[in-house]
Amino acid sequence: MTDCIFCKIVNGDIPSSTIYEDDVVKAFLDLSQTTPGHTLVIPKKHVADIFAYDDELASAVFARIPKIARAIKASNPHIIGMNIVNNNGEIAEQTVFHSHFHLIPRYDNNDDFSIHFGDHSDQYNANELNQMAANIKKHLEE
Secondary structure, eight states: OTTOHHHHHHTTSSOOOEEEEOSSEEEEEOTTOSSTTOEEEEESSOOOSGGGOOHHHHHHHHHHHHHHHHHHHHTOTTOOEEEEEOOOSGGGTOOSSSOOEEEEEEOSTTSSOOOOOOOOGGGOOHHHHHHHHHHHHTTOOO
């Protein structure tokens, strides 16, 4: 894709602070550095989001994430955890429409990153949850 910033990074048209690269993925430091070591892992093949992955690409990309995450953690003894975030679609705050995974090292509770999940458990009973699960299951590809 000619106007995709991540494709330009993959092609070497835009420089990046690359920490890992092979024939499938490229991992480089995010310019925002939400926390020190914040890394993006992208497939070299342009896919817009998680919905565009085939099984082979998903397997190849996801297989590399733990190795990269371990290297980030090993790089700084103060890293005690890591969030791995993947936003899909504008509503989910995806801003670059080339699939990417944020590996965000966590240092403490005050390191300027948080995810808050709303608790709506009181709005669903077991029957409603089972109906929701059944509806999703019928859409799984075999």
